[in-house]
Each structure stands twice: as C-alpha cells, then as structure tokens.
Amino acid sequence: MRKLHFIPTLLLAGSAILFLSCGGGGDDNGGDNGGGEPNPIPAPLATTLIFPDNNEECTEGEVINPTQSRVVFEWNDSQNTDSYQVNLRNLNTGSSSLTSSTESSTPIILLRGVPYEWFVVSRANGTSETASSPTWRFFNAGPGISNYAPFPAQAVAPTRGATLSATSSVVLEWSGSDVDNDISSYTVSFGTENPPPALESGITGTSLEVDVQSGNTYFWQVATEDTAGNVTNSEVFVFRVE
Template sequence: MKLKYGIFVLAIYFIAACGGSDNNNPDANPDPDPVPAPLAATLVFPENNTECNEGVVVNETQSTVTFDWNASQNTDSYEVNLRNLNTNTSLTTNSNTNSADITLQRGVPYEWFVVSKANGTNETASSSIWKFYNQGAGVENYAPFPAEALNPGRGETINNSGTVQLEWSGSDVDNDITEYDVLFDTVSDPSALLGSTSDTFIDATIATGVYYWRVISKDSQGNSSESEIFEFSVQ
C-alpha cells in the first residue's frame, strides 16, 4: 500500500514539474499586447477636384482607373469606397496593396476615400475624401461638382434666431462656376427658390421646425449639377 501511494505522489510531482501548469513559466503571456490600430492612408490619384484622364478605355461608356494611395502604418488591407455623384450609388473594392484597378463610368463625377484595416482588431481609419471627374469621350467642359453643405451641418439642430446663413462649398474642374440657385423649404423635396447668388452663402428666414435645402451649381457653359438634399432642425 505504501508503494502505491509513493508512486502516486511521484506522478503528481512529475506532472507539475514537467509543464502541467504555466503559472511559474516566466515566458507565458496570458494577456498579449493589443493589435495596434491602423492609421489613415493618404490619397494620391485620382487627384482632388480634377479630371482623371489616365484611365484605360474599356468601351464608349467605361474606363478602368488605377487608384493609388500611400501605404499606412499598422495596416493589412484597404477598402476603397467610391460614390457616383450623379446617381448617389456607392461601390467598394478591397485591396491588399496600396492600389486598385476599378472600372468606372466615363464622363461621371465621383468621390472616393480609403479605409485602412488590420487583422486582429475592429478598429479602422479613413482617409480624406476626394472628388474627380472620370474623363468622358468628347467632353470639353464638365459640369460643377455637386455642392457640399457647410452650415448648418447635416442633421444639425440650431437655435431659432429668426435667420440663418446657409453656407456650402462648390468646385469645378474648369473653374467656371457662375452662380448657385438655392432651394429652401419645410418639405423633404424642396422646390421653392430662396435665391440665386455667385457667393457660397445666403441668408434664410427660419422659425421652429425642420428645413430642407439643396444647391444647384451652374457654370458658364450652361452645365449644372444638383447637390444632395440637406436637412437641419430649428428649436
């Protein structure tokens, strides 16, 4: 009986001494360092507010453009996000390098940005947003890019002061914007003309409630573009 008990104790000691537990192992790391978050990429091409004329023509309506950006730190892959500014439709393309070939409609304005991703973390980082026109066959003058709201911001709630200054940004490849028509109303599809101006701001009378507005940008060649509908609340 004593022999069996001695063998049992020896076995327990052997298991403990040979790695049955990592409690005394200085190399064990029960809490590994977190994966560092990726940093934002810097866009390179197509350049902001320009005409992209370096694509490979696929047919009369499409061309393939090589998108480039500078590689970002702590990043394993990238997601390229594009939005057709005429139709407001979006598409995404994934890449493991800092470039991607994407087929686009010709003669159409786009905006794009890149999201940096890393394995082992859900954190991401987004680049700045750039706009460009994909070159179209025989196009000599492009319509302005759709205007972007600056003030009030999208969905912002402001205090009722009786008036508000609507502000927006406008840009054009040909740099020939002549004026903006501003539509302003309390209905979700504004059609009432607030005014026309060559500035990028205009005053509007307000009361408590929800307001909707959009900007029509016009150039010297008779081209025009409509912005999205912007919304803000007054309290």
C-alpha cells in the first residue's frame, strides 16, 4: 500500500511542475522591452521647408491692408511627428513669434516690405525630443518697393559666443545675401566695446583679419550696402580670446 500511495504523489508533483513551466511566463508581445518598461517613443525627425523660398522675395499672399499680408507657410511632413512649431523672426526688429500647427502648413500675418527668417520644429507626443529644420530667409513683398535692402549679414567665424585659444589675430568671416543680388560692399565694426566702432569700410569680400589680445572679449558687426544705397546692419557678434 505504501508503494501504490507513493506513485500518484510523484505524478501530481510532475504535473504541477509542467503546468508552471508552460503557463508562468509573460507575453513577449505586451508592448514593452521585456523588462516591464514600455517601448520608447521614437524621436521626431526634422522637416524640410517649402515656402516662402530661401533668399527670395515672397510675392504670394493675401494683402490685408497697406502694411500687412497673410502668407501660407509650407513644409514637408516629417516622420514620428504629431505637431509643428513655426519660429519666425523679424530681421529688422529682432522680434520673434511662434505658431503651432498639426498640419504641414499654416497661415501667418506678416508686415509688408520686411525681411524675415523662419524654421520649423517637429514635436511628438510623449517625448521631449524635438528636431529643427534649416533656417530660411525671405523678404515679404511691400507696396512700391523696386529694390530691397540686403539681408543682415550672418557670422561664419568665429561663431557667435565662441572662445578662441590665445592668438594675436583672428579672421572674421561672414556671409551676405540680397534678393536683388546687388551687394556692393561691407563695413566692419570691431572692438572691445559694445556697440563696436567702425574699423574698415568698402570691403568687397566677406572676410577681414583683425588684431586681438588674450583675455579680451570682442564685439563685431557687419553693415551690408547694395548698389541702390540700401544699408542693413547685422546683429552684434561676440567672441572671447583666452
């Protein structure tokens, strides 16, 4: 009797082990990475801009009044993106504005006869990661304008806020652009004061070598002039020499 009683006990124990091994695991397709954590939300990718065109005059749009028009900004859809943020800056005043959209276009009211720059930030729900498009510049068409002023020059080197190793000279480099393609010359202001004093005018290239001393912070600015006599000042750029 002891032997007959012992065999069923082993069978019951084996059945329990088999049941636990077959049914005790979790579902591998449960939306996590196998460790109980949810799958990460993919970061959005940067979009590419379509309109207004870069370094061009924007003649399209609805004229609201003599000083304002409504322009539809357009860009391509980007992957892993739920919404977009249009960053717009008035290059005459430096003032900025933000416009949000869940589509790949949005209308924005602009001042006429004013230069702007813009870029678009891609955003996704559930993540703080973003992606930014390149920055484009354009002139919003204005009444009676036959020749547009140049765009403000942009610093190429030293980059804005850069700290340079000890040296006795630095080559300032910048880029200029104009809707009418009629830039005639540049004037560079440079020094340790802000705003910096004028250093050299009538420059036809886009670089200038300047003398510097270690331990100083320098400010520089570029004025761009076209053949019609229009002059546009860049922002004041700054760098430091160790």
